[in-house]
Amino acid sequence: MKSFDLKTKIKFGLGSLSALQEIRDKRVLVITDPFMVESGNIEKIVENLKYSKYKVFSEIVPDPPVEIVVQGVQAFSEVDPEVIIAVGGGSAIDAGKAIMDFSKQILNKEQVEFIAVPTTSGTGSEVTSFAVITDKQKGEKYPLVSESLLPDVSILDPELVKTVPKTITADTGMDVLTHAIEAYVSTDADEFSDAFAEKAIKLVFKYLRRAYNNGDDMEAREKMHIASCLGGLAFDHASLGINHSIAHALGGKFKIPHGRANSLLLPYVIEYNSDMKNKVENDYSLAAYKYCEIAKILGLKSNNTRLGVRYLVNEIRNLQDEMKMVTNLRGCKVSDEDVLKFEDEIAVLALNDTCTLTNPKQPTHGDIISIIRNII
Ligand SMILES: NC(=O)c1ccc[n+]([C@@H]2O[C@H](COP(=O)([O-])OP(=O)(O)OC[C@H]3O[C@@H](n4cnc5c(N)ncnc54)[C@H](O)[C@@H]3O)[C@@H](O)[C@H]2O)c1
Numbered sequence: 001m002k003s004f005d006l007k008t009k010i011k012f013g014l015g016s017l018s019a020l021q022e023i024r025d026k027r028v029l030v031i032t033d034p035f036m037v038e039s040g041n042i043e044k045i046v047e048n049l050k051y052s053k054y055k056v057f058s059e060i061v062p063d064p065p066v067e068i069v070v071q072g073v074q075a076f077s078e079v080d081p082e083v084i085i086a087v088g089g090g091s092a093i094d095a096g097k098a099i100m101d102f103s104k105q106i107l108n109k110e111q112v113e114f115i116a117v118p119t120t121s122g123t124g125s126e127v128t129s130f131a132v133i134t135d136k137q138k139g140e141k142y143p144l145v146s147e148s149l150l151p152d153v154s155i156l157d158p159e160l161v162k163t164v165p166k167t168i169t170a171d172t173g174m175d176v177l178t179h180a181i182e183a184y185v186s187t188d189a190d191e192f193s194d195a196f197a198e199k200a201i202k203l204v205f206k207y208l209r210r211a212y213n214n215g216d217d218m219e220a221r222e223k224m225h226i227a228s229c230l231g232g233l234a235f236d237h238a239s240l241g242i243n244h245s246i247a248h249a250l251g252g253k254f255k256i257p258h259g260r261a262n263s264l265l266l267p268y269v270i271e272y273n274s275d276m277k278n279k280v281e282n283d284y285s286l287a288a289y290k291y292c293e294i295a296k297i298l299g300l301k302s303n304n305t306r307l308g309v310r311y312l313v314n315e316i317r318n319l320q321d322e323m324k325m326v327t328n329l330r331g332c333k334v335s336d337e338d339v340l341k342f343e344d345e346i347a348v349l350a351l352n353d354t355c356t357l358t359n360p361k362q363p364t365h366g367d368i369i370s371i372i373r374n375i376i
């Protein structure tokens with residue numbers, strides 16, 4: 001028997017931040033990053049908290065390390081919050097989840113409401129049971145996975161995403177696309193996750209260019225915010241694949257932004273998973289047929305499976321080109337020598353990543369190294 005469960009209540013659309021006014025007479029801990037405070041964006045949150053007592057903990061940095069989570073647990077113990085509001089990109093939301101989970105265990109607390117307010121349209125962390133924490137010394141990222149990490153409420157107000165600069169819009173948008181595509185071909189995919197993934201993919205191809213070209217295009221920002229959440233719902237159910245496994249390892253080792261690492265790999269992982277060499281129609285893998293299905297959904301040429309997969313990859317490359325994204329590790333300031341020095345270590349980490357379990361094709365160590373060499 002399978003089951004599809006939804007825990008998180010989702011409020012969305014311009015003005016949805018007013019849902020925070022429902023919090024009354026509570027102790028609230030707001031967890032965020034310094035940008036939200038310096039830019040004044042945090043006012044849009046706290047102006048809705050006038051009926052409660054709140055403290056802002058704003059120490060979160062990208063790819064949050066364990067040390068920051070420990071500081072957050074300290075802030076938690078000082079406030080003893082009834083509600084946590086994590087505001088920011090995936091880093092702030094993931095750190096908020098880890099702070100809540102560790103604090104509950106250490107301080108023996110049970111009921112703490114967790115509200116996620118994403119300010120990037122990328123990770124979908126506002127509806128997932130994942131939190132990615134980094135060990136800076138080892139240069140490794142650890143995905144924590146537990147239903148206890150699922151937010152109770154998520155608020156998708158596009159007003160908060162307006163300030164996201166072009167490069168981060170591109171990186172995070174490609175993260176959305178990678179979540180949806182990997183969930184779609186995952187060995188755990190089913191009709192429920194497919195429905196969320198298909199819609200997320202359509203929205204990305206329709207609105208990401210617009211959000212990139214004009215950050216004030218509120219329709220595009222709103223649709224990308226929804227796409228990000230739909231992608232999160234898809235992969236929270238179906239999980240991901242080796243695109244994310246390798247991206248986690250590359251990101252931890254070379255400090256490449258998460259969405260950019262995914263974007264570099266996506267065309268090559270699709271080619272690898274399609275596994276079409278020396279095969280003919282009716283003999284392809286299920287993944288190849290599903291990639292072709294995506295091409296059909298997008299209205300791309302897909303008279304046969306080979307063509308469909310090729311056009312999907314071309315369309316992804318066009319999107320990357322239009323957003324002036326780098327397409328190799330040199331463009332991310334990683335030297336060829338460093339790639340060759342660390343490729344074995346990266347392959348071991350990627351093979352052990354939980355996302356590898358649901359990849360449609362089980363890779364060998366050598367397969368992962370070949371994929372990495374494509375993006376040098
Ligand atoms: N939990 C999950 O399900 C999940 C899924 C995928 C990735 N992740 C993790 O999430 C992290 C990446 O999150 P991200 O891509 O959202 O980036 P991020 O949270 O690391 O933020 C990147 C940068 O964008 C800035 N930023 C955020 N919102 C902004 C805004 N509105 N305006 C201007 N600047 C803004 C931040 O200050 C930061 O400097 C990685 O650690 C990744 O591994 C988690």
Ligand SMILES: [Zn+2]
Nearest residue numbers: 123175179258
């Ligand atoms: Zn991701």
